[in-house]
Amino acid sequence: MKNSTRKIKVSILPESSKAETAIYIHIPFCDHKCVYCDFYSIIKDDKAQNYFDALRVEIEHYAKTYSGNRDIHTIFFGGGTPSLVDEKQIKFVLDVLSANFNLLPSAEITLEANPGTLTPRKLQAYLSYGINRLSLGVQSFDENDLKFMTRIHTADIARSTIRLAKDEGFSNINLDLIFNLPGQNKTKWLYNLESAAELPVTHISAYSLMLEKGTILNKMVLDGKVAISDADYDADLYELTIEFLNSRGFHQYEVSNFAKEGFDCRHNKFYWDYKDYIGFGTSAHSFVNGTRWWNYNSLTFYLNSVFEKQHARTGEETMSPEEMINEYTMLALRSSGLKIKEFTDRFGIEWLERNEKLIRELLENEFMVRSKSTLKMAPKGYAVCDEILSRFN
Ligand code: SF4
Numbered sequence: 001m002k003n004s005t006r007k008i009k010v011s012i013l014p015e016s017s018k019a020e021t022a023i024y025i026h027i028p029f030c031d032h033k034c035v036y037c038d039f040y041s042i043i044k045d046d047k048a049q050n051y052f053d054a055l056r057v058e059i060e061h062y063a064k065t066y067s068g069n070r071d072i073h074t075i076f077f078g079g080g081t082p083s084l085v086d087e088k089q090i091k092f093v094l095d096v097l098s099a100n101f102n103l104l105p106s107a108e109i110t111l112e113a114n115p116g117t118l119t120p121r122k123l124q125a126y127l128s129y130g131i132n133r134l135s136l137g138v139q140s141f142d143e144n145d146l147k148f149m150t151r152i153h154t155a156d157i158a159r160s161t162i163r164l165a166k167d168e169g170f171s172n173i174n175l176d177l178i179f180n181l182p183g184q185n186k187t188k189w190l191y192n193l194e195s196a197a198e199l200p201v202t203h204i205s206a207y208s209l210m211l212e213k214g215t216i217l218n219k220m221v222l223d224g225k226v227a228i229s230d231a232d233y234d235a236d237l238y239e240l241t242i243e244f245l246n247s248r249g250f251h252q253y254e255v256s257n258f259a260k261e262g263f264d265c266r267h268n269k270f271y272w273d274y275k276d277y278i279g280f281g282t283s284a285h286s287f288v289n290g291t292r293w294w295n296y297n298s299l300t301f302y303l304n305s306v307f308e309k310q311h312a313r314t315g316e317e318t319m320s321p322e323e324m325i326n327e328y329t330m331l332a333l334r335s336s337g338l339k340i341k342e343f344t345d346r347f348g349i350e351w352l353e354r355n356e357k358l359i360r361e362l363l364e365n366e367f368m369v370r371s372k373s374t375l376k377m378a379p380k381g382y383a384v385c386d387e388i389l390s391r392f393n
Pocket of ligand 1 (some may be wrong): 029
């Protein structure tokens with residue numbers, strides 16, 4: 001979206017209200033590096049406890065500034081593979097958080113896990129700590145895909161892990177899938193979607209394979225060892241995904257996310273609804289009152305910085321009003337839509353007036369829908385979301 005120099009009314013929050021805040025904890029340890037992965041992760045070793053000591057220092061440091069007048073609505077343990085570390089280390093972090101922040105009793109607490117790393121004892125421990133949502137990195141139910149991606153699990157292990165989690169008491173389970181893998185025809189992708197929908201999951205995230213610089217997969221493609229299908233084929237698989245998951249009762253509430261009624265991921269909605277979040281750990285990002293900052297994505301730098309300065313912030317930016325509007329509208333339109341009253345209370349009416357003609361055209365051509373007070377993408381619009389967003393100014 002283009003920038004403009006017009007004056008815009010921006011209010012962050014009414015003075016009297018408690019800021020709704022999400023917390024992200026990055027656990028960077030993995031069993032090995034998957035070929036396509038560009039998240040910050042390292043192979044787990046015996047020094048992991050240092051990391052948790054540093055997390056405590058960092059949490060206590062930011063709590064001095066941010067714990068007052070804030071309610072914590074969600075916590076998300078991401079990675080890396082949080083389920084790989086000793087469950088007591090997860091409890092340690094939750095104890096430090098609850099001693100320093102006001103965690104709401106109704107908070108959504110998610111832990112990312114890899115199939116094959118969970119046991120009944122671990123699952124029971126998580127439940128007893130208040131973790132109420134699991135997100136499982138399944139990626140595919142095809143053995144060849146899993147081998148290609150160098151995942152540690154098989155399709156059967158993924159199935160049995162999800163059933164085990166359900167039997168042990170988890171009623172809110174997400175499963176991640178990746179589409180447009182090399183050699184993945186429509187039949188194979190449909191098989192993956194069917195396999196996912198048959199399991200006791202409440203949420204499915206379906207991402208197109210991204211080639212990221214610095215990954216082994218990117219080098220394989222550059223060396224001509226692997227071919228990735230083009231954007232048109234990717235769009236076909238994506239349309240198939242939307243159609244199939246809608247037909248199985250998973251409504252789309254963001255470009256890549258589908259949920260059963262009542263199971264939208266509350267944590268992710270904090271990012272998309274432009275609410276405050278504080279991230280702790282290597283490579284974690286935070287966004288508070290229009291300022292974004294991020295941590296070192298190196299364990300050594302992170303540990304040195306935290307033990308010296310109590311934080312590991314390596315960069316920050318404060319958004320201009322126009323940048324905030326652009327980002328807010330982009331995030332809202334990629335997810336559950338622009339809530340018009342909330343938007344105009346916060347930013348004024350000018351952006352809507354400026355884009356009125358385009359919005360009318362998108363509504364008439366059924367790329368967008370307007371329901372009650374919300375303006376959002378129609379399924380047809382999600383499929384070409386990036387193209388549509390580039391037309392707003
Ligand atoms: S398990 Fe996840 S975070 Fe770890 S290397 Fe594989 S894709 Fe990356």
